Amino acid sequence: MFKRKFWKWPLASLLVSAALVTQANQTFQSEKADFHLETVAAGLEHPWAIAFLPDGSALITEREGRLRILEDGQLRREPVKGLPELVVSGQGGLLDVLLHPDFESNRVLFLSYAHRNRDGMTTRVARATLADDSLQEVEVIFEALPRSNNGRHFAGRMEFDRDGNLYISVGDRGEMDRAQDTADDAGGVHRITINGEPAEGNPFADRSGFKPSFFTYGNRNIQGMTRHPQTGEIWSHEHGPRGGDEINILRAGNNYGWPKVTYGIDYSGLPISSRTTMEGITEPLHYWDPSIAPSGMAFYTGELFPQWQGDLFVGALKLQKLVRLSLDGEKVIEEEDLLTDLGERIRDVRMGPDGALWLLTDSDNGKVYRIVPAD
Template sequence: MGPFKHLAMTCSLFLASVPLAVGQTFSSDRLEFRLETVAAGLAYPWSLAFLPDGSALVTERAGRLRMIRDGALEADAISGLPELVVSGQGGLLDVLLHPAFADNRTLFLSYAHRTGSGMTTRVAKATLQQDRLENVEVIFEALPRSGSTRHFAGRMAFDSSGYLYVAVGDRGEMDRAQDTADDAGGVHRMTVNGEPAPGNPGLNNSRINDTFYTWGNRNIQGMTVHPDTGDIWTHEHGPRGGDEINILRAGTNYGWPEITYGIDYSGLPITLDTRKEGMAQPLHYWDPSIAPSGMAFYTGSLIPEWQGDLFVGALKLRKLVRLRITDDIVREEEDLLTDFGERIRDVRMGPDGALWLLTDASNGKVHRLVPAQ
């Protein structure tokens, strides 16, 4: 039995074991739903991963990896994390399970790291044994480093071939996103050991770093796999306006900062161009910015009204966006949780059929979104 089938079988375990604090009910175009609080007291939770035994791992940007087991947040953090730094937008970021986690207990962490040369985004793999990480190994480090504390990106995903995708932001230094000899401002595709994946566009081109898959990306904080096509979908922060949803294609330049639908924070234009030959157009964009973070397709049976829809969390505008997309065109867009008042950091499809959300706060929470009835 594969690990993803094993995960699907944990649905009843989750429903039976999570002690729920039932919150308010919300309305949407297609159904009434409510939020159930699973855990609270987390310091800026950033990512969530479901384990085959029905427990879940939660990263705190403040530098801790936590476990929700038997429906409760354990008091003690997982030990053995790699050395990392918490500064600005950096800290402990994404957690992702190896596709064969049920057999090898391997997981991957993205995080900010500092040396005398500055800060950067790193990825380490490790083995989870009880409540400790062992065999911790750094497999990727974006170079060069810089003094910036912004735009680490850090979202990760696996494709159907078992290759790992890692997003690295432009570090707040926008021109780096067009420099393919600089690891900033793009998505890197690699094996589980950090080696360049076969077929990467830079393998036969000395001007492109060999782990690059795409570039011209500003700061990706949403990454998910399309349930039907297997394509990797991302979204990224624009400046003032120009948040984008993109489908990753090998060797594609997504344009930042040569083209954008946003303007500088000062109010001045970054560029007058929204299109250029050889640069991809987004599937969808927001203007004004919503500050997107977290991203998941709904694939469960608990809420059939939302089957196949894409959900995106929003930090700045404090909401959850539902998108119905067919033929790569947004046919419906609905804002949810607009009265909730919380910054949504991550959105995950749970093995129980619920949507799981993380709120970005010093007292961050883990919520399940379920039908009201």
């Protein structure tokens, strides 16, 4: 069984110095705790994901096709070399970065990204070894088929379960009916080994008409995925169209309904489905209508904010805010909007090894923010 490792940062990395924090340091109030929002770095081009390294530095993906290293509050001038071939088109580009559970000893990481050939574009995942400022032993371990020329809904979020299986989200590629086609990789979550094989115990491994890597299907475009700190289950959220963004717990073999069942409507204003529930369809744990366009999510497990212990934080692109959800088991009992005046599209939300919440904002001058107590 794999256990996620949380590394203790060097003291110099934990103490936020003048070099680390710009003058954009701001104080905000919330129902449970007041906090500072510290600007760690800026000048990123549509950053998509952040992963923390054991030496106190971090990796950040830029959708435009660069993997950057953040150390001591500064971005290295040169991006990491040796990335796999990828395409930047529409919503596609370099997407998520995820460390192997034993990264400290093996230096292995995983990247999700868009790829194009003469048959169209798709979502790929590659495994690689990080050697200082370059990737080595790069190998493609997953490719969603069939391809499409549509530049939408690549998804690409990844997470590990406690057994070391890799979960990969693939969007419906803007072609909604694909999410109910179980012979098509689009519109679902795939569970594989680190070598790219379907994981042992996958629910459809022996069923005709299903891709054996499928873990769930009927998912529109999952932009957030995280492991519950107590249960170990993988939680996700996905974009609805106009309304109907969802939070779900990913459970083996479940159909989450898109587009047969939805709380949203088409961008044209026309209905997509007359149903919000249906037998055999898993209902969302929580949904938003109108849409907030969620992206990135993390459970708070640090010690800086004991008032937030166990709360779920979700970024919002469209409504440009951070949402805090208090939970009672699998039920949302409180929802609070934070950073509503920031005016930034929040792309990623991560629990940092320093006990702070870390955010990435999506723009051509994307920023890295850090949330710490006000006092």
